[in-house]
Amino acid sequence: MAVTIYDVARYAGVGIGTVSRAMNNSPRIKPETKARIQKAIRELKYRPHALARGLALQKTGLVAILLPVFTGYFYIELLKAIQQEISQHDYDLVLYSITRSDRTGPCLRRILEERRVDGVLVLSLQIPDAVVQLFRRSGLPVVLADGMHEKLDSFFVENEQGAFEAASYLIAMGHSRIGMIDARLSSPPAHSRLIGFRRALAAHHIQWDPGRLVISDTVSEKDGFNREAGYEAMKHLLALKNNRPTGVFISSDIQAAGAVQAVREAGLGIPDDMAIVGFDDIELAEYLGLTTMHQPLSEMGGMAVRRLIERIENPDLPVLRRGFDTRLVVRQSCGGNRTGASQSLNGARS
Amino acid sequence: MAVTIYDVARYAGVGIGTVSRAMNNSPRIKPETKARIQKAIRELKYRPHALARGLALQKTGLVAILLPVFTGYFYIELLKAIQQEISQHDYDLVLYSITRSDRTGPCLRRILEERRVDGVLVLSLQIPDAVVQLFRRSGLPVVLADGMHEKLDSFFVENEQGAFEAASYLIAMGHSRIGMIDARLSSPPAHSRLIGFRRALAAHHIQWDPGRLVISDTVSEKDGFNREAGYEAMKHLLALKNNRPTGVFISSDIQAAGAVQAVREAGLGIPDDMAIVGFDDIELAEYLGLTTMHQPLSEMGGMAVRRLIERIENPDLPVLRRGFDTRLVVRQSCGGNRTGASQSLNGARS
DNA sequence: TTGAAAGCGCTAACAA
DNA sequence: TTGTTAGCGCTTTCAA
Numbered sequence: 096m097a098v099t100i101y102d103v104a105r106y107a108g109v110g111i112g113t114v115s116r117a118m119n120n121s122p123r124i125k126p127e128t129k130a131r132i133q134k135a136i137r138e139l140k141y142r143p144h145a146l147a148r149g150l151a152l153q154k155t156g157l158v159a160i161l162l163p164v165f166t167g168y169f170y171i172e173l174l175k176a177i178q179q180e181i182s183q184h185d186y187d188l189v190l191y192s193i194t195r196s197d198r199t200g201p202c203l204r205r206i207l208e209e210r211r212v213d214g215v216l217v218l219s220l221q222i223p224d225a226v227v228q229l230f231r232r233s234g235l236p237v238v239l240a241d242g243m244h245e246k247l248d249s250f251f252v253e254n255e256q257g258a259f260e261a262a263s264y265l266i267a268m269g270h271s272r273i274g275m276i277d278a279r280l281s282s283p284p285a286h287s288r289l290i291g292f293r294r295a296l297a298a299h300h301i302q303w304d305p306g307r308l309v310i311s312d313t314v315s316e317k318d319g320f321n322r323e324a325g326y327e328a329m330k331h332l333l334a335l336k337n338n339r340p341t342g343v344f345i346s347s348d349i350q351a352a353g354a355v356q357a358v359r360e361a362g363l364g365i366p367d368d369m370a371i372v373g374f375d376d377i378e379l380a381e382y383l384g385l386t387t388m389h390q391p392l393s394e395m396g397g398m399a400v401r402r403l404i405e406r407i408e409n410p411d412l413p414v415l416r417r418g419f420d421t422r423l424v425v426r427q428s429c430g431g432n433r434t435g436a437s438q439s440l441n442g443a444r445s
Numbered sequence: 446m447a448v449t450i451y452d453v454a455r456y457a458g459v460g461i462g463t464v465s466r467a468m469n470n471s472p473r474i475k476p477e478t479k480a481r482i483q484k485a486i487r488e489l490k491y492r493p494h495a496l497a498r499g500l501a502l503q504k505t506g507l508v509a510i511l512l513p514v515f516t517g518y519f520y521i522e523l524l525k526a527i528q529q530e531i532s533q534h535d536y537d538l539v540l541y542s543i544t545r546s547d548r549t550g551p552c553l554r555r556i557l558e559e560r561r562v563d564g565v566l567v568l569s570l571q572i573p574d575a576v577v578q579l580f581r582r583s584g585l586p587v588v589l590a591d592g593m594h595e596k597l598d599s600f601f602v603e604n605e606q607g608a609f610e611a612a613s614y615l616i617a618m619g620h621s622r623i624g625m626i627d628a629r630l631s632s633p634p635a636h637s638r639l640i641g642f643r644r645a646l647a648a649h650h651i652q653w654d655p656g657r658l659v660i661s662d663t664v665s666e667k668d669g670f671n672r673e674a675g676y677e678a679m680k681h682l683l684a685l686k687n688n689r690p691t692g693v694f695i696s697s698d699i700q701a702a703g704a705v706q707a708v709r710e711a712g713l714g715i716p717d718d719m720a721i722v723g724f725d726d727i728e729l730a731e732y733l734g735l736t737t738m739h740q741p742l743s744e745m746g747g748m749a750v751r752r753l754i755e756r757i758e759n760p761d762l763p764v765l766r767r768g769f770d771t772r773l774v775v776r777q778s779c780g781g782n783r784t785g786a787s788q789s790l791n792g793a794r795s
Numbered sequence: 796t797t798g799a800a801a802g803c804g805c806t807a808a809c810a811a
Numbered sequence: 812t813t814g815t816t817a818g819c820g821c822t823t824t825c826a827a
Contacts, residue, residue, distance in 0.1 A: 097558070097560065097583070099819095099820060100820065100821065100822095109798085110797065110798040110799070111798085111799095111820090111821080111822095112798060112799075112800090112823075112824095113798075115821070115822055115823080116797090116822090116823095121823095123796065123797085124796070124797085125796060125797085128796080128797085140558070141558075142558035142559060143559075143820080143821065144560050144820050144821070145559040145560060145561040146496045146499045146500045146505065146561065146820080146821090147500055147803090147819070147820030147821040147822095148820075148821050148822080149496045149803095149821090150496045150497055150500055150802095150804070150819090150820080150821070150822095151802080151820075151821040151822040152821080152822065153803070155496065157539070157561075164525065164529075171521055175514065175542075178540060178542050179542075187540070187541065188539065188540045189507070189537050189538065189540075190528060190537070190538045190539075190540055191537065192525075192528050192529075192532075205492070208447070208490070208491075208492035209492060209493075209494070209495040210494050211495040211496065211507075211537075233447070352732065378729075379728075379729065379732065382702065382729065382732060382733065383732065449804060449805085450804065450805065450806095451804085454814095459814080460813065460814040460815070461804090461805085461806095462806085462807080462813070462814060462816090463813060465805070465806055465807080466806095466812095466813090469806080471807095473812065473813085474812070474813080475812060475813085478812080493804080493805065494803085496803085496805090497804030497806090498804075499805090500803090500805070500806095500818095500819045500820070500821090501804080501805040501806040501807080502805080502806065502819085503819075
């Protein structure tokens with residue numbers, strides 16, 4: 096069997112209580128016995144059993160992270176930042192990936208009831224109000240990243256403002272027939288981006304033609320933020336013929352990648368026949384030469400973690416809400432800048 | 446406080462032992478009391494405290510997963526497959542990401558001593574022999590994916606054979622001045638790929654020119670498998686002037702992406718001036734039109750998980766070793782197939 | 796400053 | 812078939 100606190104106590108010739116005190120640097124211990132115990136610990140290579148300690152302390156050293164089944168760089172980058180920050184605080188992450196959004200509630204309930212973690216980080220998912228209540232009553236801290244709830248610490252991207260800037264950029268580049276490809280509006284980011292987009296058009300007195308909005312979920316089998324959806328959605332826009340937009344704001348880079356392909360296959364050029372602004376600034380965007388809105392994911396992830404730790408240590412903190420500004424990254428897909436290294440938008444020279 | 450087994454017992458008018466039996470479907474319980482208890486459990490929304498249960502059972506329901514700080518699709522895809530499979534077996538994953546390879550041993554030691562998990566999945570990392578011994582003695586199961594150790598269940602990609610086929614393809618496409626860009630050879634996959642590559646040249650009686658091998662670590666600050674390294678490495682090859690290769694095998698797609706960029710910037714065309722075969726078949730490869738070796742990552746991840754579960758349930762299984770074959774995916778970067786959708790290799794039409 | 800003992804919430808052996 | 816109790820390995824009173 097593994098070495099326990101009893102082994103250490105016997106080895107050092109003290110009681111287990113004293114060993115415990117030596118480890119949790121209690122002041123109520125004589126320095127020399129403490130030293131003797133530490134020596135014993137080292138020699139026996141003792142380390143407390145995490146479960147036993149957790150049970151006694153009502154504290155596990157684990158944090159749950161809930162995210163939509165992750166595909167794409169968005170969650171990678173967020174996860175990377177989160178993992179890095181959390182390990183600096185001596186916590187470990189337990190991964191819960193959600194395949195269907197209606198599993199969010201049940202999964203959180205389970206996490207709450209099992210009491211295996213000291214806190215929960217929720218990415219992008221919406222939490223049912225009933226579950227939020229449950230958590231508040233239980234005192235198990237929850238922090239949202241890329242999400243927003245009135246009663247929970249929330250860290251989010253300023254999607255509306257980002258979309259506003261994206262659309263404004265298209266307008267500044269001289270476009271007036273402007274379309275948008277979005278995902279299902281039940282997704283808060285998708286919804287906000289549409290609002291921001293329309294606000295930009297309105298601000299510049301540009302007529303809004305609902306026919307130029309395609310919700311990519313409606314044209315694809317899978318839901319929303321993926322390449323196929325973007326591909327199909329762009330086909331719809333292209334089918335508008337003479338009435339088709341000359342510039343399109345697309346609510347994610349991954350959809351934009353599909354859209355780029357659709358434009359190419361139609362024998363059209365980017366940005367000449369169709370200008371595109373994406374959203375996310377995933378690594379792929381660089382390769383595609385996609386002009387897009389960058390999201391400060393690692394800052395957001397880092398802050399979310401720090402807040403969660405704070406709240407674990409002090410549950411009575413007021414609810415914090417913090418938005419992160421996006422930033423326009425100009426590449427080639429709108430013709431704004433042709434000097435970049437990546438120039439792969441228009442297909443082979445063949 | 447949360448509801449405990451005592452609450453359930455009192456509510457149902459039985460002892461806690463009976464409640465425990467009702468939950469762990471012991472045969473030694475009368476069906477009707479069992480039903481009454483289950484009703485109580487439902488009404489009180491009781492669920493056992495994971496730590497307490499784990500402490501009593503010496504079983505946590507958690508599995509550790511160790512991986513190099515994950516960037517890129519390789520680990521995403523593997524992780525996705527693993528997460529999916531493990532949740533089907535009612536385990537959860539604890540994430541340990543390793544930033545420096547010399548932290549692998551200490552991290553595993555900690556995992557072992559803390560006894561927080563029932564098993565460990567190690568991706569791509571090499572485990573010091575001393576640590577392997579420790580695990581074997583302790584009985585905590587370890588399974589390797591994308592790695593190999595004589596004494597541990599190992600699931601790995603047939604890197605050498607894959608590299609052999611990649612190089613053979615270049616040869617079949619008519620190249621005879623063939624180069625390779627690899628990562629530090631201390632990485633087993635990188636090493637195997639070099640072996641396979643050289644074996645292919647030898648098999649076709651092609652002269653091996655060591656000047657056409659670039660270890661990308663030596664030309665880049667970061668280590669090995671990344672875009673910058675590939676970019677710099679390709680610059681080295683291009684600098685060989687007339688002696689430069691006409692075809693290059695690159696040990697990862699992400700390096701290949703950098704290499705593609707270097708070729709482009711030199712004003713050269715792919716595949717006409719430089720043919721490229723990558724390795725990994727990450728999503729990016731499709732966008733780049735990169736011909737590459739596909740790795741069956743989700744199969745490998747799934748099998749690794751199933752084996753780990755098996756071994757948790759039965760520690761005395763013999764060591765299992767299983768290789769997974771790669772598969773050549775022909776796109777445009779070698780000129781083998783120009784009918785694909787993506788044709789972005791040669792830059793803008795400008 | 797220290798040791799002994801209770802308790803964290805559960806399972807399983809032992810009695811009844 | 813059930814209730815009682817002794818651990819699982821730790822922390823933290825409470826006495827000494």
